[in-house]
Amino acid sequence: MIWTENLTKVFKQRKEKKKGLLPKRKTGVTAVDHVSFEVDRGTVYGLIGANGAGKTTLVKVLSTLVLPTSGEAKVCGYSIIKEDRKVRASIGLATGTERSFYFRLSGWQNVWFFGVLQGMAHSELKRRMEELMKSLDIYSERDKQFMQYSLGEKRKLDLVRCLLTDPPVFFLDEPTTSIDPYSAIKIRDTVRELKERGKTILLVTHNLDEAEKLCDRVGIMDKGKLVKEGSLGFLKEEARTKRVSIALEEIPSQVLLDKFKVFGEVKSQKESKEIEILLSDGRRLSQLIDLVNSQDVRVESLNTHEPSLEQIFLKYTRSEKSGEA
Numbered sequence: 001m002i003w004t005e006n007l008t009k010v011f012k013q014r015k016e017k018k019k020g021l022l023p024k025r026k027t028g029v030t031a032v033d034h035v036s037f038e039v040d041r042g043t044v045y046g047l048i049g050a051n052g053a054g055k056t057t058l059v060k061v062l063s064t065l066v067l068p069t070s071g072e073a074k075v076c077g078y079s080i081i082k083e084d085r086k087v088r089a090s091i092g093l094a095t096g097t098e099r100s101f102y103f104r105l106s107g108w109q110n111v112w113f114f115g116v117l118q119g120m121a122h123s124e125l126k127r128r129m130e131e132l133m134k135s136l137d138i139y140s141e142r143d144k145q146f147m148q149y150s151l152g153e154k155r156k157l158d159l160v161r162c163l164l165t166d167p168p169v170f171f172l173d174e175p176t177t178s179i180d181p182y183s184a185i186k187i188r189d190t191v192r193e194l195k196e197r198g199k200t201i202l203l204v205t206h207n208l209d210e211a212e213k214l215c216d217r218v219g220i221m222d223k224g225k226l227v228k229e230g231s232l233g234f235l236k237e238e239a240r241t242k243r244v245s246i247a248l249e250e251i252p253s254q255v256l257l258d259k260f261k262v263f264g265e266v267k268s269q270k271e272s273k274e275i276e277i278l279l280s281d282g283r284r285l286s287q288l289i290d291l292v293n294s295q296d297v298r299v300e301s302l303n304t305h306e307p308s309l310e311q312i313f314l315k316y317t318r319s320e321k322s323g324e325a
């Protein structure tokens with residue numbers, strides 16, 4: 001339903017003039033760099049990446065708000081360049097940008113305005129707005145001015161607007177970022193319902209837990225590039241990292257801790273009998289167990305844990321920005 005090949009967007013930027021000494025020079029920011037991926041019908045694709053990775057730009061290009069510099073993309077089989085009107089008629093877009101609403105109009109008036117713009121019949125529009133606002137718990141707030149809405153209510157209203165015409169494809173750009181847990185849960189439920197109804201969803205999120213719960217596939221973006229993608233199971237397998245926690249019957253010697261370091265990062269508190277080892281290659285687990293057995297220590301317990309999406313994310317985006325996730 002969504003398909004791209006080598007999709008690239010370079011923003012031309014004028015470098016700041018240095019006190020008139022240098023002429024203005026044009027430099028580019030490659031926000032989306034040769035991105036190729038596909039999203040199947042009826043699935044949720046999660047896009048994760050640090051701030052500035054290019055996620056929003058990718059969404060804007062796919063929803064025809066911004067033209068790509070090169071590459072191709074199709075949504076519902078329509079070219080985003082040659083058939084942009086058909087693409088727009090097939091998608092719902094929630095960008096989370098408040099400026100796309102009129103601050104002095106009420107929530108109801110805002111959505112009504114956009115529904116009329118899309119050519120919806122008044123009776124149908126009214127029915128749909130009531131239904132959606134009720135299901136997202138903002139019907140009672142419908143007559144409040146947009147500027148008085150809380151962030152959670154604004155995001156919900158954005159979602160109501162994007163759901164109006166019930167299109168087959170949705171682009172949701174950080175729909176749950178910085179809002180209260182109740183609103184976030186409501187929005188996640190809505191995404192789940194959409195998926196159950198066979199809709200295709202591209203979900204940009206900073207919440208890796210949310211991505212684990214909602215997404216069939218996940219793509220990791222870093223500096224404009226799609227550095228890794230796949231199903232969660234695949235990513236976990238591929239990342240090959242495993243966390244092993246071992247509880248010993250006595251405090252481990254420094255010599256033993258150093259031996260563990262061969263397998264990956266070792267975490268242990270001073271004077272503690274518990275050690276945590278981040279196996280850089282999960283397949284070396286048996287070697288680790290051999291090592292433990294060959295030592296003169298008794299083991300109380302040994303547990304292995306799958307890597308979390310967070311660990312996978314950090315593994316593939318290790319850069320100065322990796323802390324932001």
Ligand SMILES: Nc1ncnc2c1ncn2[C@@H]1O[C@H](COP(=O)(O)OP(=O)(O)O)[C@@H](O)[C@H]1O
Pocket residue numbers: 011012013029030031049050051052053054055056057058
């Ligand atoms: N309109 C624009 N003009 C110039 N540069 C832009 C524009 N929009 C985004 N960028 C740049 O493109 C890069 C990616 O931004 P963005 O797509 O917003 O990232 P994300 O959504 O992943 O945080 C950033 O370096 C950003 O500064």
Ligand SMILES: [Mg+2]
Pocket residue numbers: 055056057173
């Ligand atoms: Mg963004």
